[in-house]
Amino acid sequence: MNRRDSLKAIGLGTITAATLLEACKPNNNKLAEDTTEKTSGADPTRLPNEIERDKKLNAEKFFNDHEMATITILADIIIPKDARSGSASDAKVPDFIEFIVKDKPYNQTPMRGGLRWLDLQCLNRYDKTFADSTSAQQMEMVNEIAWPKKAKPEMQQGVSFFNRMRDLTATGFFTTKMGLEDLGYVGNTPNKWEGVPADVLKQYGMEGV
Amino acid sequence: MNDIQIKKSATTYDAVIVGSGAGGGMAGYVLAHAGLKVLMLEAGPFFDPAKDSSQLKWPWESPRRGSSTNTRNFGDFDGAFGGWDLDGEPYTTKDKTEFYWFRSRMLGGRTNHWGRISLRMGPNDFKGHHIDGLTDDWPISYDDVKPFYDKVDRMIGIYGTVENLPNEPDGIYLPPPKPRLNELFIKKGAEKAGVTVIPGRGSVLTQALPDNKDRGACFFCGQCGRSCKVYGDFSSSSCLVIPAMKTGNLKVIANAMVREVLTDQSGKATGVSYINKDDMQEYQVKAGIVILGASAGESARLLLNSKSSNHPNGLANSSGVVGKYLHDSTGSSAGGWLPQLMDRKRYNEDGVGSIHIYGPWTKDNKKLDFPRGYHIEFGGGMEMPGYGFGWGMENLNGSVPGRDGKMKEAGGFGASLKDDYRRFYGTGFGMAGRGMAIARADNYCEIDPEVVDKFGIPVLRFHYKWSDYEIKQAKHMQDTFQSIMHEMGATYGPPDGPENNYGLEAPGRIIHEVGTVRMGDDPKTSALNKWCQAHDCKNLFVVDASPFVQQGDKNATWTILALSMRTAEYIIDQRKKLNV
Numbered sequence: 001m002n003r004r005d006s007l008k009a010i011g012l013g014t015i016t017a018a019t020l021l022e023a024c025k026p027n028n029n030k031l032a033e034d035t036t037e038k039t040s041g042a043d044p045t046r047l048p049n050e051i052e053r054d055k056k057l058n059a060e061k062f063f064n065d066h067e068m069a070t071i072t073i074l075a076d077i078i079i080p081k082d083a084r085s086g087s088a089s090d091a092k093v094p095d096f097i098e099f100i101v102k103d104k105p106y107n108q109t110p111m112r113g114g115l116r117w118l119d120l121q122c123l124n125r126y127d128k129t130f131a132d133s134t135s136a137q138q139m140e141m142v143n144e145i146a147w148p149k150k151a152k153p154e155m156q157q158g159v160s161f162f163n164r165m166r167d168l169t170a171t172g173f174f175t176t177k178m179g180l181e182d183l184g185y186v187g188n189t190p191n192k193w194e195g196v197p198a199d200v201l202k203q204y205g206m207e208g209v
Numbered sequence: 210m211n212d213i214q215i216k217k218s219a220t221t222y223d224a225v226i227v228g229s230g231a232g233g234g235m236a237g238y239v240l241a242h243a244g245l246k247v248l249m250l251e252a253g254p255f256f257d258p259a260k261d262s263s264q265l266k267w268p269w270e271s272p273r274r275g276s277s278t279n280t281r282n283f284g285d286f287d288g289a290f291g292g293w294d295l296d297g298e299p300y301t302t303k304d305k306t307e308f309y310w311f312r313s314r315m316l317g318g319r320t321n322h323w324g325r326i327s328l329r330m331g332p333n334d335f336k337g338h339h340i341d342g343l344t345d346d347w348p349i350s351y352d353d354v355k356p357f358y359d360k361v362d363r364m365i366g367i368y369g370t371v372e373n374l375p376n377e378p379d380g381i382y383l384p385p386p387k388p389r390l391n392e393l394f395i396k397k398g399a400e401k402a403g404v405t406v407i408p409g410r411g412s413v414l415t416q417a418l419p420d421n422k423d424r425g426a427c428f429f430c431g432q433c434g435r436s437c438k439v440y441g442d443f444s445s446s447s448c449l450v451i452p453a454m455k456t457g458n459l460k461v462i463a464n465a466m467v468r469e470v471l472t473d474q475s476g477k478a479t480g481v482s483y484i485n486k487d488d489m490q491e492y493q494v495k496a497g498i499v500i501l502g503a504s505a506g507e508s509a510r511l512l513l514n515s516k517s518s519n520h521p522n523g524l525a526n527s528s529g530v531v532g533k534y535l536h537d538s539t540g541s542s543a544g545g546w547l548p549q550l551m552d553r554k555r556y557n558e559d560g561v562g563s564i565h566i567y568g569p570w571t572k573d574n575k576k577l578d579f580p581r582g583y584h585i586e587f588g589g590g591m592e593m594p595g596y597g598f599g600w601g602m603e604n605l606n607g608s609v610p611g612r613d614g615k616m617k618e619a620g621g622f623g624a625s626l627k628d629d630y631r632r633f634y635g636t637g638f639g640m641a642g643r644g645m646a647i648a649r650a651d652n653y654c655e656i657d658p659e660v661v662d663k664f665g666i667p668v669l670r671f672h673y674k675w676s677d678y679e680i681k682q683a684k685h686m687q688d689t690f691q692s693i694m695h696e697m698g699a700t701y702g703p704p705d706g707p708e709n710n711y712g713l714e715a716p717g718r719i720i721h722e723v724g725t726v727r728m729g730d731d732p733k734t735s736a737l738n739k740w741c742q743a744h745d746c747k748n749l750f751v752v753d754a755s756p757f758v759q760q761g762d763k764n765a766t767w768t769i770l771a772l773s774m775r776t777a778e779y780i781i782d783q784r785k786k787l788n789v
Contacts, residue, residue: 002417002426045263047254047290050280054272078622099272147620148603159620163603166622170599170630175268175275180594183634184555188265188593190428193560195387200554206393 057102067115070131071097071165077142078169085182093172100168107164114161118145121158215482215491222248224780225481225496227467227511230318231766232753232773233502234445234453235361239777241458245784248494249450250465250483252503253290253314256321258436258447262288265430265438268595276596282311284595288321288436288444289313293717297663300506301670308535308654308671309717310506316463317446318504319720320766321436325443325563326586327367327412327767329358331376334645334761341580343647343678347758348730348739351378357771365443365770366418368561369410376761377569383415386429386561391589391638394547396566398697404585404689405571411563412443412767423452431592433562442562465492468666469515470499470749476519478749484664498780498789501726502752502773505535506654509725509755510669512736513656523656525736525743525751531726532655534648535673536760538721539583541683541712543690544639545701548609551632558590568640570762579681583644583762585689591635599630606633608700640693642686645762646679648724652716673716683713721765726755741776748789752776 043051063071075088075097088094101107119129122141126133130141145151145158146166173179201207223245226233233249240247258264263286268274271285278285282292291313300310313319332351337344355378361367362381369382385408388396396406413433417426424447425439433442440447453459464486471479471493480495501508509532515524523531570582606629607619617625657670687704694701705712716722729735732744741756743749752773754765783789 044261045266045286047280049296050278053278053280058272079627080623082624082627096272096274103273103278104276142622146622147618149607149619163620166602166620166626167600170602171274171594171596174594174598174630175596177267177269180267183594183631185591185593185634186555187557187559187591188267188430188432189557190430191557191559193386193429193558196390196393196558197554197556200390200556201393203554204390204393204549206390206397209388209393209397 057099060102061098062102062108063098063112066129066131067112068094068098070115070118070129073131073138074142074162074165075169075172077138078166079173085178088169088173091173091176091178093169096172097168100172107168110161110164114157114164117157117161213491215493218492218494220495221480222246222494222496223784224248224498224500225250225494226500226502226752227481228252228318228502228504228507228753229316229450229461230313230445230502230504230753231320231769233500234317234320234449235770235773236500236502236750236752236777237459238449238453239774240780241453241456243777243781244458245781247453247459248496249459249461250467250481250494251316251461251463252466252486252507253316253464255461255463256290256316256436256446257451258288258317258321258440258444259438262436262438264432264435266435268593274596283322283434286432286435288434289319290315298668299660299662300668301657301660303670303672306672306674307715307717308673309715310669310671310722311717311720312504312507315446316450316461317436317444320443320445322434323766324586324764325411325413325433325561326567326764327410327443327563328584328763329378329380330354330761330763330768331378333376334759334763337581337759341574343580344759345648345729348728348735353739354768354771354775357775358767360774361767361770365412365448366414366421366424367410367412367767368408368415370408372407372569374405374407374569374571380410382410385409385411386413386415386565388565389558389560389590390553391547391550391635392566392587394549394697394699395587395589395638395640395693398695398699399568399693401696402689402692404568404693406566406568406587409564409567411561413561413563414441415561424448427561429557429559429561431559431562466664466666467503467511468664470501470511470524472515472517472519472524472746474519476517476746478524478746498748498750500750500752500780501755504753505722505725505755505757506669508751508753509654510656510666512726514667520745525726525745525749527745528733528736530650530734531736533650533653534724534727534758535652535654535671535722536646536648536724537716538719538760538762538764539644539646539675539679539682540641540714540719541686541705542639542641543687543694543701543704543712544589544637545694545699546605546633546636547638547697547699548636549698550636551609553591553635555591555635559593560590564588577685579678579685580647581645581678581682581762583642583682583686585640585642585686587638587640589638602626602629602633605629638699640690642683642690643719643721643762643764644679644682644686645760647676648727648759649676654725671717675710675713675716680710680713683711687711721754721760723754723757723760723765726751727758728756729758740779741772742779750776750780
């Protein structure tokens with residue numbers, strides 16, 4: 001079977017981004033109609049215990065409203081809206097972080113404790129929690145913990161917390177549709193790989209390698 | 210449930226095969242096509258990549274963005290049902306040693322998610338004793354296996370190039386995928402560092418496979434690890450078992466966990482007993498021939514658990530070698546990023562999901578402080594972002610000038626940080642050594658006398674230690690990686706050192722475990738003859754990686770396929786002669 005036929009076989013004969021997206025959702029996949037030998041229920045790619053676990057995690061709530069508000073402010077400070085794409089909260093990064101700490105519980109204490117550490121710093125400085133501080137105060141506080149190499153020794157716990165927040169925010173943002181488009185990722189679609197384009201080879205002097 | 214019975218099947222099959230991975234799948238394929246009535250028992254669910262693969266899903270379709278869980282060790286989209294820990298199916302270790310045992314419970318086993326890196330073992334890998342006296346020779350040579358490697362190449366499809374390198378036999382190849390940009394940097398750097406780099410060798414159909422209408426050609430999504438919906442790469446499920454079922458001669462029972470091999474008073478195998486996970490009932494099936502392809506761990510476990518008055522040490526184990534000589538490949542890795550590639554042009558470079566370039570072993574051990582060698586697997590580029598994307602930016606963005614040419618403070622936030630993620634995207638690369646571990650009798654698995662799994666089956670207990678040979682090999686890998694990365698002009702961290710055995714992965718982590726039911730000419734020192742037939746039980750065969758006497762640095766799957774095909778053809782021949 002050649003490439004064109006094989007793409008037809010999975011319903012990808014004529015490709016647009018939209019039809020591709022639809023074709024690859026399990027429920028719309030024409031080949032997924034035969035249910036006699038299903039490994040599991042609605043989503044054949046997953047085992048029943050995996051589906052059950054996700055359902056359970058989604059039903060739980062870890063962060064309280066105040067913590068979620070603080071996470072949202074921090075995430076948008078880390079990845080704000082710019083000319084190219086929206087902000088972390090536009091990409092629902094706070095919901096991703098809520099899920100991840102339930103999925104990977106080793107994040108729970110550093111995140112909860114880090115948020116509390118931040119609030120205590122702000123209460124001592126500004127008589128307000130981080131979320132209730134003014135934007136100027138929030139930025140002053142963030143500047144104390146966002147630059148690992150120049151942060152004061154007594155700010156190290158805050159630096160660790162902010163590093164974790166930065167990592168989770170980046171992953172949460174750049175793994176969404178908005179984030180992939182911002183980044184310019186153009187793969188995950190049927191194509192023919194013919195090697196590095198000629199202009200790129202030339203740019204890096206790799207023509208002869 | 211309190212009414213447990215043993216249900217005995219009235220049918221007698223020509224052969225029963227335990228396991229549906231590379232070994233079991235190939236035996237089933239050959240025997241079913243030859244007209245034998247074959248029953249295949251698989252401990253996990255039925256799995257057809259065409260329906261059950263996560264291929265082409267986007268990261269946001271996983272709430273954890275494709276990251277791993279305890280039940281999906283290589284991430285949410287990976288094509289493995291199973292992992293290093295299975296609920297209710299423990300294994301143990303002995304004397305504070307380490308072994309990690311990866312089990313995929315599904316049709317096709319671990320071939321649904323493997324790296325498709327398809328390498329022939331060389332003449333010195335089969336017969337290496339003369340080199341340094343450290344390894345036992347196989348009872349067969351490369352020349353005995355070559356015709357089967359050739360047939361596997363043609364039947365399943367593999368890309369690569371003819372290179373005429375010593376101990377790195379060439380095959381019959383489809384064109385290899387061209388290197389990605391980062392891989393050109395690797396190739397250039399490696400050559401300057403004195404490391405040979407050649408095109409990769411992988412079982413992916415970079416072109417349509419001649420005379421095969423069931424499998425599609427690769428469409429370059431780079432996601433072989435999820436298993437391929439058009440069967441564009443090799444999985445035992447898609448390429449062997451499902452086609453064999455279409456002959457009408459192979460029946461598969463999924464969710465069937467085999468308990469033991471049954472034998473009669475003469476010591477011959479008569480079939481197997483298993484527990485059906487769907488109804489939790491006990492079953493027995495009869496067959497003229499019993500073939501184990503359950504994996505190096507499970508096949509040894511089955512034999513050791515199949516004790517009888519004729520086989521008091523366990524079946525096929527009068528020699529006492531079953532479980533011994535367990536060995537996994539060595540593994541150590543490194544990675545970095547290329548500052549030259551910041552702000553690079555975007556295009557689709559997903560490529561194939563196996564290696565585009567490959568570093569075979571070419572060094573002379575006489576000048577080295579360890580025996581035998583390793584190869585290097587390379588990769589890198591503009592991969593689809595997933596969980597972990599962007600981590601550790603504070604370690605990167607202070608080391609290069611910003612767009613304005615001025616150095617930046619490391620870390621940060623805001624629009625400038627957001628731009629850094631774009632700038633660094635696609636600059637990363639990695640390299641991993643995979644090497645030969647010397648098979649030793651004191652690295653073994655045995656039955657734990659005290660522990661059973663949830664089915665009541667006694668479990669394996671492992672005893673495994675790396676020796677100085679493997680540790681020194683890992684050190685050499687680390688040194689080599691450093692010199693390659695230096696020559697590439699890359700930014701990278703220091704090498705792993707003695708504090709963690711130079712990054713040497715714990716035994717089992719590379720998932721190339723082999724050797725537990727080894728073959729040989731002498732029944733006193735081996736369990737199987739050169740046809741993978743038990744010395745002690747003529748109608749019992751083992752077709753997975755258990756029969757390996759000594760693995761080379763080459764990943765095991767292509768050799769499993771070739772040996773299983775060879776054994777299946779031998780079975781057909783022996784049946785004609787009425788010997789089995």
